[in-house]
Amino acid sequence: MIIRSINAENFMKFSRLNLSRLPGRGVIGIIGPNESGKSTIGEAILFAFFGRTKMSKECPLESLIHWGSEFMRVEIDFILCDRAQGRRQLRIYREIDRFGTNYAKILELPGKEEVARGNLEVTAFIQGQVGFDFFEFQHAFYHDQYGSRLVDDSQREFLERMTGVRQMDSATKRIKTEIEQLEREFGHYQKDIGRNLKQIEHFSRTIERLPDLREEEERTICEYDRVKETAELHSRTRDAYSGLLGSGNSSGQRFAQLAAARGAQLEEGVSSLLADYRELQSRCAEGELDDAELAEGAARITGALERTNEFLEVYRDLRRTFIEARETLESDLYGGGEGSLKARLNEQELERADLAATLKGRFKWLFGGGALFVIFAGLAAAFALSPGLPEKIGLVEGIKPAYLSMACGVAGLLGFVLLLVKYVGYRGFESRRVAIAKNISILKKQIQETKSRIRDCLRLEELKDSGSPRDYVEAGSEVASGAAEKRLEEFRGRYSALLGMDTDQDFGDYTDLIRKQMENEKSCHKRIRNLSQGCANKLKDSEARMKKAQSSRDRIGNELREAEGQLAKKETLEEKVAEFESAALKIRRDIDDRRTACELLQLCSATTREKVGPTLSSYLKCILPRLTEGRYRDVKLDPELNIQVFADDRSDFIPAIELSGGTNEALMLGLRLALSQAHVTSRARQQQFLFLDEPFKMMDSTRVVGALESLGKLSEELRQFFVVQPRCEQEQVDVLDHVIRTSVELTKLEIDFSSDAPGESFDAS
Amino acid sequence: MRGPVEELETVYQNRARGLKSSGSQEQLDRLSRGFEIARDRLSDALVHGGDPGGQDDARQDEGGEGLDG
Numbered sequence: 001m002i003i004r005s006i007n008a009e010n011f012m013k014f015s016r017l018n019l020s021r022l023p024g025r026g027v028i029g030i031i032g033p034n035e036s037g038k039s040t041i042g043e044a045i046l047f048a049f050f051g052r053t054k055m056s057k058e059c060p061l062e063s064l065i066h067w068g069s070e071f072m073r074v075e076i077d078f079i080l081c082d083r084a085q086g087r088r089q090l091r092i093y094r095e096i097d098r099f100g101t102n103y104a105k106i107l108e109l110p111g112k113e114e115v116a117r118g119n120l121e122v123t124a125f126i127q128g129q130v131g132f133d134f135f136e137f138q139h140a141f142y143h144d145q146y147g148s149r150l151v152d153d154s155q156r157e158f159l160e161r162m163t164g165v166r167q168m169d170s171a172t173k174r175i176k177t178e179i180e181q182l183e184r185e186f187g188h189y190q191k192d193i194g195r196n197l198k199q200i201e202h203f204s205r206t207i208e209r210l211p212d213l214r215e216e217e218e219r220t221i222c223e224y225d226r227v228k229e230t231a232e233l234h235s236r237t238r239d240a241y242s243g244l245l246g247s248g249n250s251s252g253q254r255f256a257q258l259a260a261a262r263g264a265q266l267e268e269g270v271s272s273l274l275a276d277y278r279e280l281q282s283r284c285a286e287g288e289l290d291d292a293e294l295a296e297g298a299a300r301i302t303g304a305l306e307r308t309n310e311f312l313e314v315y316r317d318l319r320r321t322f323i324e325a326r327e328t329l330e331s332d333l334y335g336g337g338e339g340s341l342k343a344r345l346n347e348q349e350l351e352r353a354d355l356a357a358t359l360k361g362r363f364k365w366l367f368g369g370g371a372l373f374v375i376f377a378g379l380a381a382a383f384a385l386s387p388g389l390p391e392k393i394g395l396v397e398g399i400k401p402a403y404l405s406m407a408c409g410v411a412g413l414l415g416f417v418l419l420l421v422k423y424v425g426y427r428g429f430e431s432r433r434v435a436i437a438k439n440i441s442i443l444k445k446q447i448q449e450t451k452s453r454i455r456d457c458l459r460l461e462e463l464k465d466s467g468s469p470r471d472y473v474e475a476g477s478e479v480a481s482g483a484a485e486k487r488l489e490e491f492r493g494r495y496s497a498l499l500g501m502d503t504d505q506d507f508g509d510y511t512d513l514i515r516k517q518m519e520n521e522k523s524c525h526k527r528i529r530n531l532s533q534g535c536a537n538k539l540k541d542s543e544a545r546m547k548k549a550q551s552s553r554d555r556i557g558n559e560l561r562e563a564e565g566q567l568a569k570k571e572t573l574e575e576k577v578a579e580f581e582s583a584a585l586k587i588r589r590d591i592d593d594r595r596t597a598c599e600l601l602q603l604c605s606a607t608t609r610e611k612v613g614p615t616l617s618s619y620l621k622c623i624l625p626r627l628t629e630g631r632y633r634d635v636k637l638d639p640e641l642n643i644q645v646f647a648d649d650r651s652d653f654i655p656a657i658e659l660s661g662g663t664n665e666a667l668m669l670g671l672r673l674a675l676s677q678a679h680v681t682s683r684a685r686q687q688q689f690l691f692l693d694e695p696f697k698m699m700d701s702t703r704v705v706g707a708l709e710s711l712g713k714l715s716e717e718l719r720q721f722f723v724v725q726p727r728c729e730q731e732q733v734d735v736l737d738h739v740i741r742t743s744v745e746l747t748k749l750e751i752d753f754s755s756d757a758p759g760e761s762f763d764a765s
Numbered sequence: 766m767r768g769p770v771e772e773l774e775t776v777y778q779n780r781a782r783g784l785k786s787s788g789s790q791e792q793l794d795r796l797s798r799g800f801e802i803a804r805d806r807l808s809d810a811l812v813h814g815g816d817p818g819g820q821d822d823a824r825q826d827e828g829g830e831g832l833d834g
Contacts, residue, residue, distance in 0.1 A: 128812070164769025164811065171806035589795075596799025601807065604776040608769070682768045 001130055002720050003689050004077040004089070008044045010066035011074055012055075013037040017044065018750040019740065024079070024687070026737030027711050027721040031728045036742035037749065038724040042142065042691045048074040048092050049126055050134040051104060051119055054144065062098050066747070071097040077109065080129060081686040090115070092122065131683050136161060140679040143672050143692040162679050163612055168605040175594045175601070182591045189584040196573045196580070203570040206563050213560045220556050224549040231542035234535050240289060241532030244280065245525070251276065252525065255518045259511045263465035267312050274305040291531055297524040304517045308510050315469050318491045319461070322476060325484040326457035333450045341450060345443040348436050355433040362426040369422050372415030380409035453479065469495075470509060613637045619674035626710035627666035629703060635667075643667060661698045669695050669707065673714060680717040689720035701729055708735045769807055773800070 002024045008017040014037055022028065030038045043053040047064070055064065065072040073095035080088045089109040096102035106116040106125055116125040127133050132140060139158035160166035251273065258269040281302050284295035333341050383389055383405035390404055456479035463472045473492055480488045617637045624645075625633045634646035636653055644653035645667065656667055669692075680688050696704040711721050725732065733739060740751060767775065777800040784793050 164772065164807070167769055167807055167810035168773075170810040171803065174806055174810070175802065592795055593798040593802055596795050597801075597803035597806070600773060600776055600780065600796075600799055600803045603780075604769070604773045604803075607776060608772050611772075 001689060002079045002687050003045070004079060005075075006041065006044055006048075007075040007077075008073065010069035010072040011044050011047070012040045012064050012066065012072075014040060014747055014749055015066050015069070016748040016750065017041070020750075020752045021754040023720070023738055023753055025712070025719045027708055027723055027735075028738045028740060029708075029728060029733065029736035030722060030724045030740045030742065031733070032726065032742030033744055034726055036744045036746070038726070038742055039693050041740070042693055042722065042724065044074045045076065045691060046134070046138070046142070048076045048094050049130075050137070051094060051102065051123075052134060054138075060100075061096055061102075062100055065096070065098060071095055079687075082129065094122075131685070132679070136679065136683075139672075140676045141688060141690050143669065143690070143695050159612060159616075159675065162675065162683065163608050164682070165605050165608050165612075168601045168608070172598050172601040172605070175598050179591055179594045179598070182587050182594070186584055186587045186591065189580045189587065193577055193580045193584065196577045200570050200573050200577070203566040203573070206566045207570060210560070210563050210567065213556060213563055217553070217556045217560050220549065220553040224546065224553045227542060227546045227549045231539060231546045234539035234542050237289065238532055238535035238539050240283065241528050241535055244289075244528045245532055251521050252518065255514055255521055259514045259518075262467065265465075267316070270305060270309050270312060274302065274309050277302040277305055289531070291527065294524060294527045294531065297520055297527065301517050301520050301524065304513055304520075308513055311469075311510055314491060314494065315472075318476070318487055319464055319472070321484045321487045322457055322460055322480070325480075325482065326454055326461070329450050329454045329457070333447060333454070341443055341447045345440060345447065348440045348443060352433060352436045352440065355429055355436065359426065359429050359433065362422055362429060366419060366422040366426055369415050369419030373412050373419050374415075376408045376410075376412030376415055378412075380405050380412050383408055453481075468509065468511075616671070616674045616678060619677045620670050623670040623673050623710065623714065624667065627670050627699075627703065627707050628663055629706055632663065632667075637671075643671065662700060662703065665696070665698045666703060666707070673718070676718055677715055680715075685717075687717055687719050689722065690718060691722045691724075693724045694726065695723065696725065701732065704732055705735055708732060712737065769811060770804060773803060773807055777803075 003022055004024070005020040005022055006017060007020070008014055011017060013035075017037075017040075019041070030041055032038050039054075043055060043064075046053045047061075052061070053064065073093065075091060075093045077089065077091045080090060082088055091107045091109055091112070092104070093107065094102065094104040102119070104117075104119050104122040105114055106122055107113065108115050116122045123133075136158065138144065140162065157166065160169075254269060254273055258266065258273065261269050277298055280289070280298045281295065283289045284291065284298055289295075331340070335343070337343065338347070383401055387401035387405075390399070390401055460472065460475050460479055463475055467475070473488065473495070476484070476488050477492075613636070617635055620635045620637065620643075621633065624635055625631075632645050632647070634653075636644045636646075643656040645656060645659060645663075646652070647654045656664055659667060672695075673690075676688070676690055680686070696707060699707065708723065711723070712719070723736070728736075738753060740749075742749060777796065780796055781793065784796060
């Protein structure tokens with residue numbers, strides 16, 4: 001950084017300070033008596049760049065405002081040789097008023113574009129772009145007139161910061177903190193992993209029992225199912241027997257009722273009982289009711305009921321025959337066809353009525369014919385007997401009476417023929433009428449007989465609900481005819497055989513058979529009751545065993561579920577452990593990486609420390625002979641900045657403390673210049689100005705001249721020097737490149753250096 | 766005199782060269798990762814001026830009062 005101009009207003013001593021177009025190379029001497037504002041120029045530079053001054057430690061910044069003014073401002077144009085952006089001309093501006101209100105900004109020249117605004121941005125810009133802060137600046141490029149003549153801790157700290165050792169240590173410390181944090185995190189993970197592994201081990205002991213528990217569960221389930229099945233079987237059997245007991249009581253009553261039942265009630269009762277006993281027999285046969293005695297009793301009753309049912313079937317067939325016979329009679333009597341008796345009777349009666357009408361008509365014709373015959377026969381006889389009669393009566397003139405008589409005779413003959421013909425016809429119809437009348441009489445008789453037989457059949461049918469089969473057979477024999485009579489005879493013959501009785505016992509009846517079964521039914525009922533009681537007891541035992549098996553099954557099931565739950569938890573924990581182990585491994589790797597980083601930084605720090613001494617020594621060796629007129633040439637500097645100078649007279653290195661005041665001052669100046677050079681080389685890496693405030697207090701004039709001469713030749717980077725000197729002899733002034741003179745009275749200082757250094761250039765290093 | 770980061774790179778490259786001849790790939794990788802971390806932290810420290818607390822103390826001791834940000 002090279003300063004091009006310093007422009008201040010109301011800053012400390014100066015109401016106006018304007019140093020424009022400062023030369024970029026050479027030694028600029030600032031010469032003047034005490035309190036003439038020499039150091040103020042350096043303070044203005046510090047204030048502009050850092051917002052603080054050396055003075056501001058003792059007093060507030062507001063007190064630096066020129067007496068009688070309300071504010072102060074400093075504006076410095078400077079050149080940065082940035083590697084990235086090349087040469088940049090910038091202007092920093094800072095102002096403050098008596099109330100402490102301050103403002104700062106940095107502008108890019110020549111366009112005056114604002115690149116930073118406010119204290120924070122300006123400070124960041126200076127540190128980032130220029131490459132130093134206040135602390136580093138005042139150690140590297142600002143030689144304080146009040147500075148220590150010995151190496152102090154502050155310089156060591158600066159050296160550490162300048163070389164990066166402090167930053168390396170800081171980075172190492174930060175990484176160690178990270179390592180400690182990671183170690184703690186790692187420890188947490190390890191602790192969690194250990195706890196989870198312990199839990200997994202605990203679960204594993206339970207999980208090991210899983211196969212045994214599963215086997216035991218299967219066994220207990222089988223046992224439970226078996227016992228349950230037995231209990232259900234007993235329950236079903238008991239229910240069956242209970243059902244039978246209920247129906248058994250009703251069966252006794254039903255048998256008693258059946259003995260007195262008739263007709264449909266009897267048939268339905270037998271069918272119902274037969275179905276019940278067939279079912280009972282079937283259940284016995286299928287093993288549901290596993291009892292031989294009961295099966296035998298049921299078989300006996302079933303057999304008897306089947307025989308009764310068969311008897312009733314045949315009896316029903318017999319009745320059906322009579323019903324069919326009645327239906328045939330009814331059909332003969334009332335059938336829809338022309339062959340029924342009623343139809344035939346109606347037909348005959350109709351025919352008879354027709355004949356009567358025909359006979360009436362025929363009789364009229366017969367009467368007419370007779371009348372014609374009588375009339376014309378009489379006329380013929382009269383005319384024959386009396387020829388003059390026609391003339392008398394004036395009937396016809398000109399006709400012979402014989403003819404007339406003949407004509408009448410013919411007419412009478414015709415009338416007779418007609419009479420004869422009609423008579424013959426009439427007689428025919430009459431005989432037909434008589435025959436029809438006879439038929440009608442016969443038909444009426446047949447109808448009466450048929451009706452009588454139908455009534456008998458109906459009365460017989462009524463007997464099926466009120467009488468016994470025997471009564472029916474006896475009544476049926478009186479009305480039976482044809483096929484019915486034949487069936488009746490067959491039934492009568494098979495009567496006892498159908499009931500399974502001795503055929504000789506003609507008196508046997510189905511009621512006897514039914515009554516006999518009542519005893520069997522009681523025996524069955526008793527057996528069923530005993531069996532039911534036995535089943536109930538077995539069921540009770542089975543239920544107790546089932547309860548026990550259920551309890552055992554539930555207990556094993558709970559244990560199994562618990563074990564399976566633990567298995568799931570174990571798997572989850574194992575996943576968690578794997579996850580933790582992975583995370584811990586990553587953390588371990590991070591720790592190892594950071595330890596490697598620490599090792600690198602520590603090694604780098606050590607290496608840098610080792611290099612500091614020789615590096616600074618090499619710089620110092622170049623400067624020291626010029627500052628001591630060649631008296632001291634060799635110097636050793638350890639990493640702690642302890643300086644030893646080779647003294648020719650002693651032929652050995654001696655500590656700096658043993659040197660004279662002037663030599664020590666020269667040595668310190670040399671060290672400061674070496675530090676400046678080191679900073680420029682390692683950090684700033686660009687051309688740089690130095691502000692040396694009264695650096696030659698204790699040096700004699702010859703050495704001062706030598707030092708001033710050598711400043712401009714130190715290096716390419718350190719090229720602009722502001723050297724403050726209160727007293728300056730002419731020979732010293734002569735070696736200065738430019739001079740700024742100050743005086744106590746002057747409050748305005750304005751110098752334009754444009755004529756002093758035409759055409760100079762600035763290069764990026 | 767090299768800057769701190771360049772010095773660190775030099776140290777790293779020296780170590781890496783040594784490991785390439787005698788060390789394992791794992792060690793090389795670890796060194797590489799370690800170097801990345803070290804460079805990152807060092808750059809950070811360089812930007813923030815090393816030890817900010819110590820730096821502030823030094824400012825107060827050496828430079829006196831400054832303007833608040």
